[in-house]
């Protein structure tokens with residue numbers, strides 16, 4: 107049997123010092139899986155999948171794999187699926203972000219090491235899509251991102267429920283004594299009722315939209331619900347396109363031809379217009395960083411000032427991903443943003459964004475969900491970066507999900523030095539705290555013991571919650587779930603454990619927040635800060651071995667996407 111070298115299973119032979127033997131041995135072994143000689147002549151489309159019993163969001167993935175395979179086979183190529191690790195957001199300790207880079211390495215190395223001419227990557231839960239995009243960017247073979255899609259909503263006493271903005275809303279009411287234990291137990295079973303990712307514009311949904319805005323997914327595929335038949339059709343179409351790329355029937359665009367400075371800027375616009383997750387700025391920075399494309403927070407602010415929030419979804423608005431899909435989804439949003447976008451960017455289909463939008467012109471839109479650019483929810487973007495003496499390299503505030511009456515404010519610091527300290531004291535009846543204070547959390551950044559958890563949504567102290575306080579200024583070097591809301595300043599950089607100014611904050615200090623001026627300042631004089639600096643001990647944990655050591659030794663700060671220093675930059679493949 108003749109197999110053309112460097113195509114399909116003949117690509118990237120195992121090194122035995124004898125290429126003929128290596129090919130003969132590979133063919134022998136793959137034939138044990140029942141393949142015929144004819145089908146082994148075909149180009150291969152790899153399918154990177156990540157189902158796991160520890161990942162509810164990927165529950166429907168096996169069905170998606172079958173649909174991708176159907177598309178590949180029908181187009182005349184050979185589909186071969188393979189597993190990578192899976193990151194189920196709520197199952198990982200200390201936090202899923204810590205393992206995003208591990209998954210990206212798994213994807214990159216398995217895509218590069220195994221014989222495939224193109225790859226379809228199937229992800230969904232928060233960190234999986236960024237990990238796959240990072241890995242694909244580094245491996246740099248033709249790649250298509252497919253997402254599992256969002257969950258449908260549930261119902262409780264006539265109210266629609268969706269993970270996980272409503273999880274937090276109900277928990278806050280429970281903490282404030284507004285509902286009983288019996289009801290919170292009942293709600294627990296109604297928040298996440300189908301396969302798929304969180305039902306609101308959280309991190310998973312934001313990253314699905316960003317993947318499409320970058321051009322890495324099929325047009326119109328980001329918002330299709332996980333259980334909708336269109337989701338399977340999108341999977342089949344992804345397989346078909348990947349096969350056509352592998353067969354030379356479609357342009358075999360590599361990630362570095364799709365992810366460009368212009369498409370990254372388009373993705374930033376989309377993030378801001380969605381009122382999307384704060385986590386997405388970290389992930390987009392990491393994906394772009396793999397291709398040497400910088401994402402500056404100063405540029406984020408410039409773009410934010412000229413990008414309206416248009417999508418009325420929780421946690422910024424009122425609706426759910428199934429509504430966004432029914433309203434017209436990403437196509438509707440991109441059409442509204444058209445004057446602000448780079449239209450000459452190209453997607454995996456080979457079509458430019460301008461060509462796509464021209465073809466979709468006139469399609470129906472529900473403007474209650476995707477507002478016209480002329481009548482936005484907010485005239486400026488959902489995220490803003492703050493700089494100042496407390497955050498020399500920046501911090502992020504999701505202003506679209508915050509209380510604007512707290513935007514220009516000076517407050518007294520109520521300090522928590524760690525997550526443990528926070529959980530021990532936040533509900534202490536003796537805690538000296540008022541609604542005008544700023545809750546500040548240290549030691550929750552990328553190199554802290556907790557690995558930058560989604561702990562920036564500090565709970566309102568229970569005595570204030572019970573008195574009706576719904577929001578306070580909260581500041582930390584942590585992240586926040588994309589499904590959360592409040593006046594919450596995140597990603598303070600450099601972080602506490604890296605010796606940033608946050609490490610010098612003391613209980614009772616004063617901080618000034620000005621969203622108008624993009625400022626976050628610690629109001630302590632320089633002499634006092636210098637004195638404190640001499641007494642501050644490093645809180646960076648000592649990690650002796652394993653992946654945790656690799657992470658600790660190489661993870662970058664939030665403004666560099668929390669990637670590993672040795673993974674940034676152009677592909678070595």
Ligand code: FES
Nearest residue numbers: 163231303304310
């Ligand atoms: Fe997986 Fe929310 S827990 S997307």
